[in-house]
Amino acid sequence: MNRSPVLEVKNLTVKFGVDNPVVDAIGFEVHAGETFAIVGESGSGKSITALSILRLLPVNASVVADEIKLNGVDLLRKAEYELCKIRGRRVALIFQDPMSSLNPVMTVGEQIAEVLKLHFSMTRQVIRQRVIELMKRVEIPEPEKRVGEYPHQLSGGQRQRVMIAIALAGEPDLLIADEPTTALDVTIQAQILALLKAIQQKTGMSLWLISHDLALVSTMADRIAVMQKGKIVETGLSASIFQNPTHPYTRKLLNALPSMESCLGHQRKQKSSLLKIDDFKVYYPIRKGIFKRVVGHVRAVDGVGFEIERGKTLALVGESGCGKTTLGKALLNLIPAYSGQVIMDGMALHKLTGETLRRKRADIQIVFQDPFSSMNPRMLVSEIIDEGIRALYPEVGTVERQARVVELLERVDLPPDSAHRYPHEFSGGQRQRICIARALAVQPKMIVCDEPTSALDVSVQSQIIELLKDLQKEQGVSYLFITHDLGVVAEIADEVAVMYRGKIVEHGTVDQVLHHPKNAYTRDLLAAVPRLQTSVLR
C-alpha cells in the first residue's frame, strides 16, 4: 500500500453550536484506488465527516481541522466558488435514499446531463452520447429508452444506479458512498455493490464507503476505520480488524452481529399448534370510474398457509413489497382479508366481527418497525402501556393498572419512573421496549413482530432480540417475526417461511432453510447476504 493518498484529513472537529463535538479530532487517509470504509452506529458522526469535507453542512456547524487535503491541495483554503468546481468533479457523493435524492420532475437523463454541463463544455449531442454511455456503464437496460424516463418509473435499484451514474459523470478521483444500499433489498444490494466494485476496478478511483453494516464492509473494504461517538477508535486493514479487533467497541460490534450459524443450537420438542392459517388471501381492489367499480385486484398475499406452535417463533422472510407486512396486519384484522382461514386455539378468528372480535384482539398483538411513529407523542408512557388494559379489561382498577404498568416496565428492563415521561424522551431501543410492554399488557398468546429491529443499531438490535427470547421463555408467547434480515432469523426463529410475491416459496426449520435451501429464490437471497469474510470469528 504505497500508493499516494487522495484524501488526507488531520485533526478534524465538527461542532454544532456550543454542544459537544459531533466529530472529535479525527484523522485518516484515503489512498488512490482503494476502498476505505468508515463503520459506526447511527449518530457516531460518520455522515457528518463526509459532508464536512465538502463543506456541505448547515451554517451553524463549525468545522475545524489542521488540514483536509485532496490530491495535495488544501480544501480549507479554497473559497466557496472553487469548491463548487471540486464537488461532483473531483469528489462525488452517493446518498442513502434513492427515493429522495433524485428530482422527481426531471428525467434521469437530464439529471445526469446536469453534471456534464456544469463541469465540461460539451455540445448537446456529445452530452447525450455520454449520458447513454454512463447509463450503460451502470448497467441500466435499454439506456436509450430510459434516458427520457422520470425517477418514479424506475425501481429502487435502478434509481441508485442512476445516482451512481450521476456521481461517475464528473469522472471523480474519490467517490463517497454514504450507506448506498441501506434502503435496498439484499439481492439488489449485492448487485449494486458488485457494480461499484467493477467500476472501481475499471476507473481506478478511490471509494470511501460509509456504513453501519460490518458484514457489508468486510466484503468491500481494503481498510476500515471504526467510529464511535465522533472518534475513530480503530483503523486498520480490513482483514486485521476482523481477525484481531483490538478496541473493545469493535469487539462488541462484531459480537452483536447476528450470524446464520447460531441456529444450530435450536431443538424441536413436541408439537402444540397455536395458530393455523390456510389459503389466506389479502387483495387490494383496484377501482375505476365514478362509481368506483372494482376492476381487478392487487394480490398482496395470495394463498398463504402455515402453522405456528405455542411458544415458538416463525420467521417470515422476504424482500420489500413481497406482502409480509400486509400478511401480519391482516392476521390482526387491521387490513381486511379477502379469503382464507385463521384458526387460533380452535377458534376461527376470520369469522369474528364487532364486539367479539374486539375482545379477541388481546390474543394477537403487534410490534412495529419504526419506534418513532408507533407511539402517540402526546401520551405518557404509562397511558400508552395501559391503553390495552383499559380497553379490554375495564374492570381493572386504577391502582392495579398502575402496578401492572410498573411491572411491565421492569419486565422490559426500563426504570419504573419511565411511566411518567413522554415517548420522545427515549432512545430507539428503549422505545421498542415500551412497544413490547404495550403488546404484553393484554397478555397475548402471539405477537407479530414487524421488523422490530431493522431501525435499530446492531448492538441495540441484539439486546432487543435477547429480550424477546427471554420473554418467550418466561411467558410462552409465540412470535411471527417478519424480517428481511436473515442474520436475525437465525438468532431467534425456530422455523422460517420465505415469501416471494405474495406466496410462500419455502418453509422449514431454520437449519433446513438457511443451510440447505431448496428453492432457487431462497438460494439467491442467501447468496446476496453480505457475510463477514473471516469465519474464524465465532
Add this chain to the structure above:
Amino acid sequence: MVVLWTDALVFVLLFGMSVLSVYMLSNPRMRRPLRQIGASKTGMVSLTVLLFFVAVGLLDSIHFHSKDSNEIVSVLDQWLSPIRLQGEKTYSAPFAAHLFGKELMVLEDGSPVWAYPRLQYGGAHLDDPESELFYDVLMKASIGFIKSAIPAAIVLVLLGKKFLHRKNALISQASAKAVAWTVFWIVVLCGTLLELSSYYHVLGTDKVGEDVLYQATKSIRTGLVIGTLTTLIMLPLAIVFGILAGFFRGWVDDTIQYLYTTLNSIPSVLLIAASILVVQIYMAKNEEQFTSLIVRADMRLLFLCMILGVTSWTGLCRMLRAETLKLREMEYVQAASALGVRRRIILFRHILPNVMHIVLISVVLDFSSLVLAEAVLSYINIGVDPTTHSWGNMINGARLEMAREPLVWWSLTASFLFMFTLVLAANLFADSVRDAFDPRRMG
C-alpha cells in the same frame, strides 16, 4: 337591563371559557403546560393585551336603557359618554381645534369670511389655539399620566409584594414582572387618553363628527364577536366532518367531500348577500320584534357570524381530513385498534389531540381574516349594519376620503392600529399555547 342575542352568546362563551380554565387549573396534568405558558414572557404579555381587549368587549356587551334618553346603551357607552356625546359637525384632525374643511362664516361685523371654524368641543377651552395648543396638549397629557401612573404603580407594587414571592406559582417571576409592566402601561395609556379626550379628539372625528377613538373602541366588541362566534360555529363543523371523513373513508368521506366541494364552489359573497337579504326581509315583516335600531343591527351581526361560519369551515375541514388520513395510517393508531380500543376512543385519544395544532393555528389566522372579511363585506353593504361600529365600517368610510388632499388618514390609522394590536396579540398567544401543549417541544 337589555340582553341582545350576541350579548347572550358572548356571555355563554365567557362561561364556557371559565369552566375550561377552572378545569385546567384544577387538573394536575395541566400544570406543566400552563407553567410553560406562564414562563413565556411574550405569551403572558400578549395574553394581558388580549384580556384587556376582551374586558372592553365585555363592558360593551352589557346593555341597558339609558335614563335620560330612551336609547339602549352599554356600560362602556355610559363610561365614555363625554366622548360619545361630544360630536362635531364633520371631519377634524387629531388634536385639532378647527374643523378640517373651510366654511363660510359670518363675522361679528356681518362680513362673510371663508375660514376654518372652531370645533364645538375639541380645544374649545383655548383662547388662541395656534400658540397654546401644543403646550396645552403636553400639559393635559402629563396630568393624565400622573393621575393614572401613581395609583397604578402603588396598586401594582402592593400586589407584587403580596404575590410575587409565592412559591410554586404558575406564572414565572420574570413574566409576572413583564405582565405588571404591561398592565401599568395599559392603565397609563387609558388614563392619558381619557384625560386628553375630555378636551380634544385624540384620533380626530369622522364625517358626521363622531370621535374616532370612541368608534375604534366600540369596534373591539364587533371584531371579537365576529372572530369568536364565527369560529364557534365553524369549528365543530370543520373538526367533526374533517376527522370523520379522514378516519372512516368510504361513503362518509365521499358525502362530506361532495358537501364541502359544493359549498366551496358557490361564491361566498353571493351566499352571504342572499342570506343578509333574507334576514332583512324577515326583519321587515316582523317589525314588532325589532323595535330599536340597535336590536336590528345586533340581529344582523349575529346572522353575519352564522353565515360566515357556515361558509368558512371548508378550508380547515379539508386540512383536517388530510391530516387524519395521514394519522390513521400511523402505527400507534393501528396498535390501538390491535389493542381493541374502540373507534370513538381512538378518535378522541389519538386523532383529535394530534390535529389540535392545526386547529389552533388556523383559528388564529382565521380570526384576523374574519375581521378583514367583515371589512370587505361592509364595502359592498352586506356586512354588519351601517350603524354598528366596526373596523370594517371605519375602513369603508375612510376609503371614500383617501383621494382627499390633505389626506383624512386618522380613521384608517385608528382601525389599523386596533386590529393590528388585537391580531398580533392573538397570534403570539396562540404560538405559546401551541408550544406548551406539544410534548415534543418541551424543555
